[in-house]
Amino acid sequence: MSRSEQFMIENPFERVGATDHANDPIVRPTISFWSDVRRRLIANRVAMFGLICIILILILAIIVPELSSYSYMDQNLSNTNAAPSRDHFFGTDSLGRDLWVRVWVGARVSLAVGIFGSIIPSVIGIVIGGISGYFGGFIDTIIMRAVDIIICIPSMIYVILIMLVFGSGPIPLIIAFALTGWMGAARDVRGLILQLKEREFVLASKLLGASHLSLIFKHLVPNTLGIVVVGMTMSVPGAIFQEAYLSFIGLGISPPIPSWGQLANLGTAVFRIYPYQLLIPALLISITMLSFNLFGDGLRDALDPKLRS
């Protein structure tokens, strides 16, 4: 921008007198792409419902463990498997631990894994896809062949193997997702950049001397963000599901730190007698996945006018 401004000032053919602006004032506020998206998203009640649920769950996950008088590890063997009551909103488990606190500490773990487990692979995908699409040729061929091959390997097997190597816990889980989940985003971004790089605005900034890096990450990648953000939102429930799945079979998050999948796993052991111990984490997993799915659908509709009726 600064270069073009300088250029304008030095322009000997500068126009003096009345400008176009004065003759034809813009009365309405301009609506940028993103404010249009926001407007459409807010108008979509189902998506807003999803967003509100997500925010509510996030707030509870942040404040409940801080305010509660119990901790997620406190055992009370004289009060085990208690039904939900005023002291223990969600009852207690087989070791007398307060489930209300455990569920919301578990929410922190599950949501962190879900959100970072989809943001980090997407960012890796953007960088690799961006470089591949922009430079094309040899680099592109190599990267895309590698993606073709890696994408064929069933990711769950690799997540399990990586978990075994790094141990079980939230961070190894996120690392495993990062290593196995970037290929989809890389493909999407590359495809979009291949189309975009022929456009005039890219030529214009090339003429103004933009470097490769600023072309890729300032001009091309921001234009692909829409699709990437939708993909990211849609992969959050997937990551939450994978965490729950792994913890359920005993490989994801190891005790004493709770996560929703692990709570559900503990719940299945006793759910024939105390069904609420499974019901509560199960409902939370489902509601969270549902909310992210609804919000992601709405976001996709808002970003892509072609899909709307």
Added chain:
Amino acid sequence: MSVIRFIVKRFIISIVTIFLLVTLSFFLLRTLPGNPFQTETLLTVEMQEKMMSYYGLDKPLFEQYLTYMQNLLQGDLGYSIKYRNRTVNEIIATSFPVSADLGLRALAVALPIGLFLGVLSARKRGKLTDYLCVLLSVIGVSIPSFILGSFLQYIFALKLQILPMAQWQTEWHTILPTIALALSLLAILTRVMRASMLEVMSQDYVKTAKAKGLSEGKIVRRHQIRNASIPILTMLGPMVTSVLMGTFVVEKIFALPGLGQHFINSITGLDYTVTLGLTVFFGIFMVFANFLVDIAYGIVDPRIRLMK
């Protein structure tokens, strides 16, 4: 690009994938801390070492790798370390049929219903039927199979007592696990089929068909559903994966004698050869499934072949 070249290219990619998969799994598994005999408390360190050398686990890693690859080429996945006198091939031969049976049942339930609901939903776009189908598909995607399985058990086996709780004996035993596994598949299929139908319905060739006076039923059957089913084909590959993974947990909940329990037990027990053998088996199975799907897709839809 001719069909043959397309197939050869896909085949080479599949072979490289399998090679990479086996190599990576082998070295990843061998870098794990501990050895399979540590858990048996009665063994002294000398005895553990003796056992290691008996199974050839003390040789240089690369030599073990070469031996493994040689055996693999002959279809031999080795002996289990934990189960005495059982080969990995035997384990697969006895328990894979159960997993496959369950998976095929789930597919057989989900495929027709999912496609039907997808078409129905697209045809009734914006009506109540459409909203109900969309709702069902969103809910179906959001409930993990292990949770659905537990609830089905609770409702139908414990409260109503009309279906058996677990095990794999009669046809009645298969109903609950099949539903638990099928719902999410059904939901995904409905969703994809709906989107695909909506796309096809606005195409020019549908207008042409209408203009030349074809009946509504013929247009739907001959022109819309056929074309809309193509994206479903691409999904079949990933779906095989998700069915297999789904069977792991469903098997655990319903205590079914499938492959899943062996995989999980071998991981926790550091039974290298079983974990590795099953990983390799799953990997080859899935890569092969993807290969077939890709080929079918390329043959059905020539645009795919011409793209690259």
